[in-house]
């Protein structure tokens with residue numbers, strides 16, 4: 001098979017004879033939220049009038065502090081980035097009170113989730129994660145040819161006891177999103193600590209637990225906790241966080257992992273040398289110090305969730321109380337409702353691929369965006 005310019009390409013269907021492992025051929029690529037420009041093209045809409053609440057992005061945009069830092073860093077783009085991310089790690093070290101050799105930077109926290117699977121999983125090993133968990137855990141497990149131990153959810157959230165019980169002799173890795181995406185469910189610190197304690201007592205360092213805290217900064221103050229205490233206590237733990245959500249830097253792609261030096265060293269061995277670009281490092285270093293922006297992100301999200309949930313109540317729609325910057329709502333015929341929303345220029349996320357065919361996930365937007373969505377939804381569900 002050839003492309004129009006005659007360069008050879010793989011025929012994936014025919015790849016079965018080409019030593020491509022079945023577990024790769026069986027992978028379904030991650031489906032990201034529909035871009036605004038794509039919807040504008042499909043439905044001949046004005047992109048300026050489209051509201052996108054599909055990818056749990058920060059509706060405030062990026063912080064001014066990060067914008068200035070990125071502008072300053074443009075001058076050095078002819079050079080490779082700092083492979084060790086010295087400035088960002090120094091800022092994170094000061095922020096968390098851990099040494100730099102407890103930190104790994106990633107091209108988004110997605111990168112770190114992948115690196116954990118790359119370092120720890122092999123064909124035949126198993127990975128434990130929950131039904132309705134973040135889709136990347138499935139992909140990261142599949143890409144290594146490892147076995148999936150998918151534990152049925154309890155009330156749409158992680159059943160931690162069942163997950164600990166599911167660990168078998170081949171288990172090397174567990175993923176837990178807290179809060180979880182797409183369900184928005186959350187386990188308080190005491191429950192998480194009891195779980196981590198049990199897994200470490202049962203399996204020691206043989207089983208690594210990745211606690212994915214991409215939405216941590218949206219927790220109400222009384223639920224916040226210092227997960228670095230767990231990292232100090234459990235040598236089998238990796239905690240991942242991101243600058244994509246509350247810090248407003250999704251497009252820059254930067255996240256980080258906290259873990260003791262043994263696991264940090266493993267992640268570093270398998271990462272690309274320049275996995276976090278210079279603009280991302282500069283923007284994230286500035287954003288980390290910007291507590292005003294973080295507070296604003298929290299407030300806009302808290303008020304926005306209240307607004308969305310109030311509307312769902314009025315429309316008689318079931319939803320899951322969410323600890324993230326999004327809400328999962330049950331609309332019945334989700335593909336039809338989604339199409340009706342798209343026609344009105346509103347993009348949300350269908351989650352049928354996550355086993356939730358009657359639900360849509362809606363990211364919290366600005367008041368004007370939430371209002372547009374609520375009006376469009378009322379129209380779409382005929383209320």
Ligand SMILES: Cc1ncc(COP(=O)(O)O)c(C=O)c1O
Nearest residue numbers: 108109110134177181214242244
């Ligand atoms: C639970 C969870 N973890 C990790 C990520 C990855 O985010 P990023 O790679 O932008 O840090 C996301 C993104 O939506 C998420 O929902």
